[in-house]
Each structure stands twice: as structure tokens, then as C-alpha cells.
Amino acid sequence: MSRALFPELDLELPDDRPKPGKRPSYFAAVALEQSIDKELDYEVPAAMWDEVKIGQRVRVPLGRGNKLAHGYIVGLHREQRYPKTKPIRTITDPRPLVDGQLLELARWIGRYYVCPIGTVIDSILPSAVKKRVGIGYVTMCRLAMTRDAVQDLLENTKAPKRRALLGRLLQVEEGGEIELAKLAGEAGVKPPTVRRLSKLGVITLRNVADLPALSVPKNWSGPRQQPLTLSDEQRVVMDNLTPRLVDGFSVNLLHGVTGSGKTEVYLQAIAKVVEAGKQAIVLVPEIALTPQTVRRFTGRFEKVAVLHSGLTAGARHRFWQQIAAGQADVVVGARSAIFAPVPKLGIVVVDEEHENSYKQDQAPRYHARDVAIKRAQMAECAVVLGSATPSLESWERAKSGHLLSLPSRVADRPMPAIEIIDLRNVQRQTRRIELLSPRLEHLLRVTKEAGEQGILLLNRRGYANFVFCPSCLEPVNCRFCDATMTYHRNVGEGPGSGSFEAGKHTGQLHCHYCLAVNPLPPSCEACGHKLSLFGLGTQRVEEEIRRKLPDLRFERVDSDTMRGGSQYEQVLDRFSRGELDVLLGTQMIAKGLDYPNVTFVGIVSGDTALSLPDFRASERTFQLITQVAGRAGRGEKPGRVALQTFMPDDPTIRSALAGDYERFADRELELRRQTGQPPFARMARIVVRDQDEKKLASRCQQLVVDLGPAVASENSVTLRGPHPCAISRISGYWRQQVLLSAPSALPLQRVLSRARSAGNFATNDRLAVDVDPVSLL
Numbered sequence: 001m002s003r004a005l006f007p008e009l010d011l012e013l014p015d016d017r018p019k020p021g022k023r024p025s026y027f028a029a030v031a032l033e034q035s036i037d038k039e040l041d042y043e044v045p046a047a048m049w050d051e052v053k054i055g056q057r058v059r060v061p062l063g064r065g066n067k068l069a070h071g072y073i074v075g076l077h078r079e080q081r082y083p084k085t086k087p088i089r090t091i092t093d094p095r096p097l098v099d100g101q102l103l104e105l106a107r108w109i110g111r112y113y114v115c116p117i118g119t120v121i122d123s124i125l126p127s128a129v130k131k132r133v134g135i136g137y138v139t140m141c142r143l144a145m146t147r148d149a150v151q152d153l154l155e156n157t158k159a160p161k162r163r164a165l166l167g168r169l170l171q172v173e174e175g176g177e178i179e180l181a182k183l184a185g186e187a188g189v190k191p192p193t194v195r196r197l198s199k200l201g202v203i204t205l206r207n208v209a210d211l212p213a214l215s216v217p218k219n220w221s222g223p224r225q226q227p228l229t230l231s232d233e234q235r236v237v238m239d240n241l242t243p244r245l246v247d248g249f250s251v252n253l254l255h256g257v258t259g260s261g262k263t264e265v266y267l268q269a270i271a272k273v274v275e276a277g278k279q280a281i282v283l284v285p286e287i288a289l290t291p292q293t294v295r296r297f298t299g300r301f302e303k304v305a306v307l308h309s310g311l312t313a314g315a316r317h318r319f320w321q322q323i324a325a326g327q328a329d330v331v332v333g334a335r336s337a338i339f340a341p342v343p344k345l346g347i348v349v350v351d352e353e354h355e356n357s358y359k360q361d362q363a364p365r366y367h368a369r370d371v372a373i374k375r376a377q378m379a380e381c382a383v384v385l386g387s388a389t390p391s392l393e394s395w396e397r398a399k400s401g402h403l404l405s406l407p408s409r410v411a412d413r414p415m416p417a418i419e420i421i422d423l424r425n426v427q428r429q430t431r432r433i434e435l436l437s438p439r440l441e442h443l444l445r446v447t448k449e450a451g452e453q454g455i456l457l458l459n460r461r462g463y464a465n466f467v468f469c470p471s472c473l474e475p476v477n478c479r480f481c482d483a484t485m486t487y488h489r490n491v492g493e494g495p496g497s498g499s500f501e502a503g504k505h506t507g508q509l510h511c512h513y514c515l516a517v518n519p520l521p522p523s524c525e526a527c528g529h530k531l532s533l534f535g536l537g538t539q540r541v542e543e544e545i546r547r548k549l550p551d552l553r554f555e556r557v558d559s560d561t562m563r564g565g566s567q568y569e570q571v572l573d574r575f576s577r578g579e580l581d582v583l584l585g586t587q588m589i590a591k592g593l594d595y596p597n598v599t600f601v602g603i604v605s606g607d608t609a610l611s612l613p614d615f616r617a618s619e620r621t622f623q624l625i626t627q628v629a630g631r632a633g634r635g636e637k638p639g640r641v642a643l644q645t646f647m648p649d650d651p652t653i654r655s656a657l658a659g660d661y662e663r664f665a666d667r668e669l670e671l672r673r674q675t676g677q678p679p680f681a682r683m684a685r686i687v688v689r690d691q692d693e694k695k696l697a698s699r700c701q702q703l704v705v706d707l708g709p710a711v712a713s714e715n716s717v718t719l720r721g722p723h724p725c726a727i728s729r730i731s732g733y734w735r736q737q738v739l740l741s742a743p744s745a746l747p748l749q750r751v752l753s754r755a756r757s758a759g760n761f762a763t764n765d766r767l768a769v770d771v772d773p774v775s776l777l
Contacts, residue, residue: 028052028088029075030060031118035363035764037756039074039117043087050204052076052088055096055103057130059089072121074103093132094207097125102341105375114684114752114761114769115364123364124339126307126316134314135321136210139180141194143169144204153202161189165197180205209321214303214328216294225299227271228264231411237265237404241384244402245272245347249377253353253398254386256406257659258630259413259594262386265406266349267300269384274301274329278346278381282332283368285355288568289592293351294332307333307340335360335368338375345379348372352591353385353394354623359774367772369394388630388661389623392672393679395665409634416601416632416639418657422648435541440602440642441548447600448552448581452637454600455593456545456584457628459608461558462486462510462537467520471529476521478511482729485509487520488560489539514731541584541604557585590628596635601628606645606653613726614776615677618652622664625656676741678772682748684740685773687725689733689766697722700736703760703767707738710754714747726777737776 026049029039042060044052054073062069068089098106098121106124110117128134143150147170154166165187172178184191197203230238237254244250256262270280284293287310298304305319305328323331324341331340335358338348350358350369358368369385376383385394409415426437435458436444447454467476467487475484489507509518523530542556555561555571562568568588574580576595583589609621625643633639645653655664673680688703690696700722711719721738728735742748752769755761761769 025078025080027077027080027085028058028073029077030058030071030088031074031116031121032060032062032069032071033118033122034062034069035116035119037116037761040071041080041082041085043085044076045087048088048091051091051094053094053096054100055098056094057092057097059092061086061089071118072098074107074117074121093130097121097129099341101375101378102339104378105339105371108374109364109366109371111753112749113364113366113771114756120364123360124336126320126336128313128317129320131313132317134312134317137207138210139205140177140208141169141180141183141198141203141205142175142177143172144201147174150202161187161193162197165189165193166202169203209325211318211321211325211327214305214322216298216304216306221295221298223299227268227300228261230264230268231261231408233406233408234261234265234410237406238268240402240404241265241269241382242272244382245269246276248380250382250402251373251376251397252382252384252402252404253390253394254384254404254406255390255395255398255661256386256388257409257415258388258627259409259634260388260406261410262351262388262406263296264410266351266384266386267296269382270330270347270349271300273346273381276346278344279326279328279342280330280347280349281337281340281342281345281372282330282349283337283351283358283372284332284334285352285357285591286588287334288562288588290332290334291569292572292592292594297330297332301330303327303329305331305340307331307337309334309336338368338372345375346381348376348381348383350383350385352387352627354387354389354391355591356620356774363768365768365770367774370772389626390661392619392665392669396669396679413633413636414638415659416629416641418629418641418643418659420648420653420657421642421644423644423646424648426644435536435544435604436548437644440604440644443600443602443640443642444545444549444552444582448549450599452599453575453578453580453595453597454582454602455589455598455628455631456541456554456582456602456604457586457590457624458536458538458541458584458604459586459590459624460537460605461488461539461560461586462512463489463507463533463539463543467509467531467533469524469527469529469531471527472524474524474526476509476531478514478516480516480730480732481511481513482727483511483513485511485516485518486537487533488537489543513727536605538584538586545582545584552582553580554582554584555580557583557589559586559588562588587624587628590624590631593631594634595631597637598631598635599633599637599639601632601639601641603628603641603643606643606656607647607650610647610650610652612777615672615675616774618668622652622656622661625653626659626661629656629659681741681743682745683771683773684748684752685770685776686738686740686761687735687768687770688722688737689730689735691733693734696734696736699766700738703738706758706760707740707751707755710751710758710760711740713754714742714751716744716747717742717751 026044027041028044030042031039054076056073058071058073059068060071106117106120110120150166150170154163157163168183168187180191180194184194198205254262273280284290287308290308294306305323307319322328326343331337350372353369360366373383421437421439427433467485478485487507488510507520509520538556538558545552557571575583606625609617629641632641647653651667688700711717718741722736725735725737740748
């Protein structure tokens with residue numbers, strides 16, 4: 001960590017502190033949680049001089065009414081930088097919740113992603129930690145005087161209780177601590193008598209978490225395993241990676257086809273780091289994947305901790321404290337686990353680094369992959385990014401640097417054979433649109449008859465994504481969004497009760513943007529004509545499977561059916577035991593699953609996302625097809641994949657069928673280069689919203705005017721907009737966007753910093769700055 005950047009982290013309490021009664025000359029810079037985009041100075045009352053530390057959470061008076069607000073001490077100094085300052089009211093938590101490295105990381109996030117540092121710190125700390133939920137504390141005592149001074153005090157003290165107490169304190173080993181309750185009991189005094197010694201300066205007291213032994217839930221624990229024998233390709237990767245684990249900071253992209261053994265490389269690399277006395281952070285893209293990953297790591301390492309929002313508050317706080325105490329060798333979790341307070345970070349692994357779920361969708365809008373790289377740089381350690389379909393940003397950067405490759409599956413297992421089903425021909429032959437073509441239906445039957453298992457993917461939940469009147473030709477739109485409603489059948493929540501009786505739909509209409517729920521109207525409100533349901537979703541596929549393949553044992557896996565991680569785990573357990581023939585679902589089942597008996601994968605619609613108005617649409621389509629296809633044939637039996645599409649000649653579909661990532665990347669990167677899109681440019685998206693469309697237009701025009709001087713100061717920065725977002729209204733708010741782009745990050749950051757200093761980015765819910773956006777929808 002660079003102390004020169006943050007000299008306040010080295011600040012010692014001044015020896016010449018003023019005596020009580022005189023004006024304090026000791027100040028704390030406090031970053032408030034209220035999204036105020038500056039640090040405020042507060043006086044440190046004399047009574048707090050021995051307690052205040054950088055990283056503590058405090059309560060301070062704010063505004064004319066002196067309403068108490070929470071904030072974090074981010075600096076200490078002697079100078080009074082403002083004419084008027086108010087005193088800190090209370091120290092909410094005596095523990096420094098962010099250490100020097102995490103504070104430095106929070107400052108970088110605040111600068112890079114244009115967010116107040118108080119908001120950053122507030123978001124990286126779990127709520128359970130701030131509220132001190134589920135953890136007991138004990139008070140520890142330590143001598144604050146020399147042993148000779150305590151001995152002199154003992155000899156000059158006549159009170160028997162105090163003599164007994166001082167005598168017991170002298171028995172504590174040099175520099176050691178003793179629990180307050182134990183000290184009081186052994187000295188034959190009451191705890192208040194011990195606390196009085198603290199006020200006299202004889203001892204110091206501190207609260208310490210009473211932590212149980214580190215353990216993960218039993219159903220997450222894996223059997224103990226020995227390291228596997230590496231293949232020749234894995235051995236080459238390890239030979240290249242091993243020196244980098246001790247040479248300081250490096251970014252390594254591990255590009256391996258599905259089933260090539262990337263996880264084994266992670267495990268053996270982490271083992272080397274742990275042997276050297278350091279810790280590892282492992283990020284996975286989805287909470288649902290965490291238990292499976294944890295099982296693999298608990299099979300190799302004894303001290304594994306878990307951090308993600310799906311844990312109970314008590315469990316999350318317990319793990320956080322144990323990590324901070326250095327009890328965990330490996331921390332596994334989703335996006336927020338990158339902020340785990342590990343004391344000696346030695347490696348960071350980002351599995352499936354291409355996943356969009358690593359991007360936070362609210363302030364601070366950080367990308368966990370990029371934050372992982374920055375944290376590894378600060379800790380001077382290696383970071384490993386792993387994927388079968390890397391993001392084009394990571395691929396372009398790694399081509400000239402540390403690119404590690406696993407082009408083949410372990411044990412020389414073949415990649416699954418992929419066949420294409422042209423839905424245009426199916427429609428001409430059957431004269432109707434079927435979600436399960438005869439060929440796909442046949443392959444599902446054959447898979448079941450062979451005693452094997454399959455996965456069926458459709459990345460769209462619900463029953464029909466387009467409800468309209470064939471007479472008026474008007475779709476049923478959400479009242480609050482510029483989007484059509486999606487029909488859901490058999491939901492059982494909100495207004496109405498979903499059912500399908502005698503061909504009559506009585507389910508619900510859902511908006512997937514504002515989450516509004518309405519009953520399906522019996523007819524068109526304008527003309528009274530019967531409504532038509534068009535489009536597809538997992539519920540509709542489910543209905544077709546039940547009609548065509550009544551003997552098929554399957555389960556639908558999407559966010560409508562999987563209400564919690566435990567339910568998802570139960571379904572996967574049933575699938576692993578062979579109680580289910582097929583998993584039908586959205587992208588939840590497209591990654592991370594490794595079942596040897598899965599020999600078939602069916603993709604109901606391979607071109608669902610290709611038409612989205614986003615420059616990443618092709619990249620996401622290729623990634624999804626490749627990832628789900630990789631679930632097949634991971635055991636001894638060969639795998640096969642059937643992909644249904646109306647666009648069989650699309651280059652993205654063709655590259656995915658061939659499993660040729662490099663060909664896809666070369667073509668897509670050339671298109672990006674020609675159009676000036678990432679990774680050949682850096683981008684910031686400013687989204688402004690308002691319930692009044694005219695006020696919104698006026699605000700956006702003024703924003704462009706305000707940004708003018710900052711943009712003009714950098715010749716390489718381009719401003720586009722304002723123009724309506726692809727979805728122009730969500731939750732009753734009209735939305736427009738302004739796009740800033742530059743060939744590199746530095747000029748773009750200078751523009752954002754200048755605009756931020758000028759107050760162009762008011763910290764409220766009507767304006768959002770998204771640096772390096774992953775979506776423009």
C-alpha cells in the first residue's frame with residue numbers, strides 16, 4: 001500500500017494534545033453515509049482522544065437541525081480546515097471496520113466510479129457487521145502502565161480489593177490480555193472495580209468478538225480430497241502461473257474450454273499461496289453457485305469462509321469477523337466478497353469473469369472483476385480470471401500479456417457434438433410454431449430411454465412475453481414502463497390466481513422492469529376482442545413438455561420457482577441422485593453445473609438476445625450458448641447439443657456451433673474497433689430520469705451544457721446525446737442518457753472528475769453515472 005498517497009493513515013495521536021477545557025485541536029475527516037460527495041471535518045472531543053481510530057463508524061450532527069447521521073472516519077489531522085466544526089457525538093463501533101488497504105480501495109472506487117466515499121464504505125460493509133448482529137463480545141484487559149509502575153502502585157495501595165486486582169494483573173504475561181470477567185472473578189472483585197482502573201489509566205479495555213470455530217454449513221462441506229493429477233495442459237499452465245504467485249502483482253487470464261479443469265488449477269494455485277501463509281479470495285458470479293464451489297474448496301482446505309448476501313445476518317457477521325481475525329485461508333463468495341477483510345491477501349480468483357452479475361447495478365456501480373484487479377495490485381499479489389468465454393475486454397488485454405490456455409477437456413474427453421435445428425424449416429413442415437421441434441422432442445425421448453439426463457435452456461421466464469389484441473393490434477403495456485407485460489401462469493402471488501382450465505388463461509401479467517403485477521384482462525379493454533398470447537417463456541415450454549412427454553421427470557428452474565438458495569439446492573440434489581431426467585430453466589442452469597450423467601443439452605431458442613439494441617448482444621449470445629453446451633458430456637459418456645434458431649446463418653450462432661471462441665472474438669473485435677466500442681474505447685453512461693418528460697428534456701440539455709467545458713478540455717473525449725434510453729420509461733420515470741467515450745480511461749476520468757467538482761452530478765436518485773457499463777438498455 002502506498003502510504004505517500006494517504007499520509008493520514010500513518011498519523012499518530014499528537015503528544016502535545018491540549019488539556020481538557022481548552023479548545024480541541026484534533027479533527028477527524030468523516031465520510032457520511034448520506035451520499036454527501038465530500039468529507040466533513042468534525043472535532044474529536046478530548047474524552048475520545050484515546051479511542052478514535054481511522055475506519056471507525058461514528059454518529060455526527062449534520063445540518064442546521066444537528067440531526068445525527070452515521071459516517072466513517074477516513075482521516076485524522078491537527079489543522080482546522082473549516083471556520084466552524086461540530087464535535088463527534090458518539091463512536092458507534094470501536095472497531096475499525098475498514099483497514100488501510102480497504103480504505104484505499106474505497107477511495108479508488110469513489111474516484112473511478114464517481115460515487116461519494118461514504119456511500120462506497122457503506123455498501124462494502126455488510127449490514128450485519130454495522131449492526132453487530134449475531135455476535136457476542138467479551139471485554140479484554142491489558143496493562144497500560146509498565147509493570148514496575150504497577151508494582152509501585154500495588155505497594156502504595158492499602159485497599160485489599162484493589163491490591164488483589166493489581167496483584168492478579170501482574171501475573172498476566174508481558175503484553176498479554178485477560179478477560180475482564182475472568183480477572184474480576186479471580187481477584188474476588190466485581191467488574192465495576194476493574195473498569196475504574198481503566199479510568200485511572202492503569203489498564204485499557206477493548207471489546208473482542210466471541211467467535212466460535214470457523215465452519216461452513218454441513219450441507220456445503222465436501223469430503224476430503226487429494227489434489228488430482230494434472231493433465232499436460234494443466235501442468236503447463238501451473239508451470240507458467242507458479243512464479244507469478246510470488247513475483248507480486250499480475251493479471252492472468254485462464255481461457256479454458258468447459259470441462260478443461262480450470263477449478264483444479266485454481267485449487268492447486270491457492271494451495272501454494274496458503275502454504276506461504278497467505279489467504280485467497282474466490283469470486284463466483286451467482287449466489288446459487290456458491291454451495292457447489294464451497295464443497296470443492298472444503299474438500300481441499302480446512303479453513304474456508306463464505307461471504308454473500310444469501311447468508312443469515314448472524315452467519316455473515318460471524319464469517320466477516322473470522323476472516324478479519326485471520327482464521328480463514330480461503331474466502332468464497334459472490335460479488336461483494338471482494339471486500340472481505342483478509343489480513344494477508346495472496347491471490348484473487350474470479351471464476352466466469354465474463355458474467356454481467358459481477359457489475360453492481362446501483363451506486364457504487366463497480367465491476368467486481370476490475371475491483372479485484374485493483375485490490376490485487378494494492379496487495380501486490382496475483383489475480384486469475386477464468387472463463388471458457390472471456391469478456392472481450394479481458395481477452396484483448398491478455399493477448400499481449402499473461403494468457404493461459406486449456407484448449408482441451410480433461411482425460412481427452414471430446415467436446416459435445418452440436419447440431420442446429422432450423423425453426424424456419426420446422427414451421428414450413430408443421431405449419432405451426434412449436435417450442436419443441438420434433439427433432440428436439442425425439443432427442444429428449446432418446447436421452448430418457450438411455451437412462452441419461454438432459455438440460456433444456458430458454459433464457460426467458462414466464463409464459464408469453466407479448467400479449468396483444470389481434471383486432472386493435474395494440475399490445476398490453478405496463479402502465480409504468482415503456483415495455484410490454486409478460487404473461488405468467490400458475491404464479492399464485494399478487495392479484496388473481498394463475499390457472500389454465502379448458503383452454504382459458506387466468507394468470508397474471510408481470511412487468512419484468514418495475515415488477516408490477518396485474519390480472520390478465522378477460523378481453524381487450526378498447527374493443528372487447530379476445531387477447532392473444534404470443535412469444536415464449538419457460539412456463540410455456542413446461543406446458544408443452546407435459547403435453548408431449550408426459551413420462552419425462554423434469555423440474556423448471558427460474559427465479560419464479562426457485563424462491564431461495566435452499567430450494568435450488570434441493571432440486572440439484574434430486575437431479576444428482578437421478579430422480580429427475582431434465583432440468584428446464586433460464587441462465588441459472590447454464591453455468592457451473594457438473595453432472596457426469598448429463599449427455600444432452602437442448603437450447604429452445606438460440607437467438608433470443610441477438611436482436612437487443614445493445615452492442616454486447618452478440619457477445620452475450622455466444623457466451624450463453626457456449627456455456628450451456630459445455631454442461632453436456634462432462635463424464636465418460638459423449639455429449640450432444642441441439643440448438644433451435646430462426647437465424648442459423650448468423651455468424652455468432654455459427655461460431656458458437658463450432659465452439660470457436662477465437663474466431664468469434666476476432667470478428668467481434670474488428671467490428672468494435674471500427675465503431676469505437678469497448679475494449680477500444682472507455683465509456684461512461686449518464687442516465688437522467690424524471691416523471692415529467694418536459695422537465696427531463698430540459699435537465700438533460702442543461703447537463704450537456706454543463707459538461708461542455710470539461711469535454712472541451714479533453715480533445716479525445718466524445719459526448720453523444722441526450723437521447724432516450726432503449727427502454728424510455730421505467731416505474732413511471734422517463735429516462736434519457738448521455739454517453740461519454742474516450743480511447744483510454746485517463747481522459748474520461750479527468751472529464752468526470754472536473755464535472756464532479758463543478759457539481760454537475762448531483763447525488764440523488766434522478767441521475768446515475770455508470771462507468772464501464774455492461775448494458776445500454
